[in-house]
Amino acid sequence: MSRFDQQQNTTPETLLAVKVVEGDANNGVARTAWAAGMEGSVARTLLDRDARAFFHQSLSTPCLDAIIKAAGPFIINAAGRRILDFHGNSVHQVGHGHPEVIEAIERTVRALPFSPRRFTNEPAVRLAERLIELAPGELAGNARVLLVPSGAVAVGLAVRLARAVTGRHKTISFAGSFHGATLEAAWIGGQDLFTRGMGPLPPGALHVEPPCSQPCNLCDGLCTGRCADRVEALLAAGDVAAVVAEPVRATTVHVPPPAYWSRVREACTRHGTLLIFDEIPTGLGRSGRMWACEHFGVTPDILVIGKGLGGGIVPIAGIVGRAELNDAGVIRLANLSLGHFTHEKSPAGAAAALATLEILTRDALPARAAMLGSSWAQDLREALFDLADAASVASGLMVRGVRNLGLMVAVELGGPRARDIADRCLYEMLARGLSCKVGGGVNLVFFPPLNIERTQLERATSIIIESLMMTQRA
Numbered sequence: 152m153s154r155f156d157q158q159q160n161t162t163p164e165t166l167l168a169v170k171v172v173e174g175d176a177n178n179g180v181a182r183t184a185w186a187a188g189m190e191g192s193v194a195r196t197l198l199d200r201d202a203r204a205f206f207h208q209s210l211s212t213p214c215l216d217a218i219i220k221a222a223g224p225f226i227i228n229a230a231g232r233r234i235l236d237f238h239g240n241s242v243h244q245v246g247h248g249h250p251e252v253i254e255a256i257e258r259t260v261r262a263l264p265f266s267p268r269r270f271t272n273e274p275a276v277r278l279a280e281r282l283i284e285l286a287p288g289e290l291a292g293n294a295r296v297l298l299v300p301s302g303a304v305a306v307g308l309a310v311r312l313a314r315a316v317t318g319r320h321k322t323i324s325f326a327g328s329f330h331g332a333t334l335e336a337a338w339i340g341g342q343d344l345f346t347r348g349m350g351p352l353p354p355g356a357l358h359v360e361p362p363c364s365q366p367c368n369l370c371d372g373l374c375t376g377r378c379a380d381r382v383e384a385l386l387a388a389g390d391v392a393a394v395v396a397e398p399v400r401a402t403t404v405h406v407p408p409p410a411y412w413s414r415v416r417e418a419c420t421r422h423g424t425l426l427i428f429d430e431i432p433t434g435l436g437r438s439g440r441m442w443a444c445e446h447f448g449v450t451p452d453i454l455v456i457g458k459g460l461g462g463g464i465v466p467i468a469g470i471v472g473r474a475e476l477n478d479a480g481v482i483r484l485a486n487l488s489l490g491h492f493t494h495e496k497s498p499a500g501a502a503a504a505l506a507t508l509e510i511l512t513r514d515a516l517p518a519r520a521a522m523l524g525s526s527w528a529q530d531l532r533e534a535l536f537d538l539a540d541a542a543s544v545a546s547g548l549m550v551r552g553v554r555n556l557g558l559m560v561a562v563e564l565g566g567p568r569a570r571d572i573a574d575r576c577l578y579e580m581l582a583r584g585l586s587c588k589v590g591g592g593v594n595l596v597f598f599p600p601l602n603i604e605r606t607q608l609e610r611a612t613s614i615i616i617e618s619l620m621m622t623q624r625a
């Protein structure tokens with residue numbers, strides 16, 4: 152096999168072999184060495200206090216470092232070092248601390264710091280109206296909204312709405328998926344990291360193999376998205392309330408075949424099942440379109456949004472669902488309070504979201520993400536091709552490919568040392584001033600702000616190459 156595979160996608164065999172893990176492992180050799188390197192650092196005391204004060208979290212404690220500032224594409228650590236934040240938990244489409252978002256929040260909270268439930272307010276209503284205008288496909292102008300404080304809660308809300316409207320309780324989602332860490336969302340997701348030791352989960356959460364990447368061996372040559380038949384086979388029982396999925400898997404940037412979602416959409420409609428797209432990390436321009444589902448020409452019944460909605464400052468998420476669901480379920484909904492949350496109409500959250508949507512649309516950031524994403528992915532391919540050529544066979548560095556959709560970019564490593572190299576590389580990059588995530592164990596995954604400068608992407612390319620060179624020698 153070539154040591155550099157320029158295909159945009161990997162084979163389904165690779166996907167199956169790779170156990171999708173949400174984030175970076177924090178218990179490996181490289182992590183231990185990184186932690187030892189923090190001895191004597193400015194952050195040490197705070198890291199120790201953090202570890203004593205918070206419950207341990209598998210993917211995030213002990214923490215990597217302490218930060219004191221976040222601005223634009225940078226986070227600044229306690230030692231004053233600027234780190235390009237290409238992780239940012241996918242909240243920083245407009246960069247950290249965008250002045251217009253801050254100004255909108257400040258102005259709003261001075262007048263209206265809180266809106267008690269049972270009252271409404273201008274920013275919240277305006278936000279719902281704006282989301283309805285900007286919604287994808289047939290949802291545009293024909294939707295209703297509920298707002299909540301976190302993505303996981305929004306996923307649970309979408310599923311409860313689907314249950315209420317269909318009168319069914321089952322869901323289909325992808326094995327190894329992630330939809331948040333509440334009991335409800337963890338049960339929809341398929342990763343045991345979030346459900347281990349939790350006892351019996353609510354019944355009816357069915358999991359199906361994720362879509363193939365191309366080329367795959369299900370379709371002969373020309374892909375027709377036959378892997379969607381796996382979903383249809385489960386739908387056939389006729390008792391499924393909703394299919395819940397990310398249109399594009401953000402953690403590994405795996406893009407389904409072009410026909411996949413239209414086949415699933417058609418099957419859902421035929422079986423009376425709702426299609427819920429979780430666009431929490433992929434929405435709001437990240438994919439090069441306002442919504443990732445627009446790349447497939449498919450509209451969900453319910454769109455779930457979050458993360459960058461609050462401009463990376465205020466926690467706010469929500470659902471945008473077909474208006475008919477409100478009318479269809481009106482009798483049941485009249486006696487249900489699905490979106491009953493203390494901060495369900497947060498003026499500060501709504502102001503932050505409205506300012507963010509204004510920046511995204513005015514500055515055409517989705518189109519910018521499409522343009523910069525393709526050119527940066529191509530630059531990375533070329534640079535990595537040269538690197539793989541120069542690396543000795545014995546080093547075991549193999550790059551399977553660079554995938555991107557807008558400014559979601561993944562470099563997938565291959566070969567027996569892939570996991571080890573990806574894990575070590577993360578720390579090499581951090582030490583050189585670039586933060587990213589390892590997704591699925593073998594992918595270096597980069598989510599820069601959509602208003603990133605070209606020169607900053609070039610700097611990131613140099614750091615990635617230098618870090619891989621250092622890592623493969625180790």
Ligand SMILES: Cc1ncc(COP(=O)(O)O)c(C=O)c1O
Nearest residue numbers: 301302303329330331429431432
């Ligand atoms: C696809 C997906 N769904 C849901 C969530 C949960 O969002 P939150 O952390 O805001 O609850 C996440 C968070 O990473 C996510 O990536």
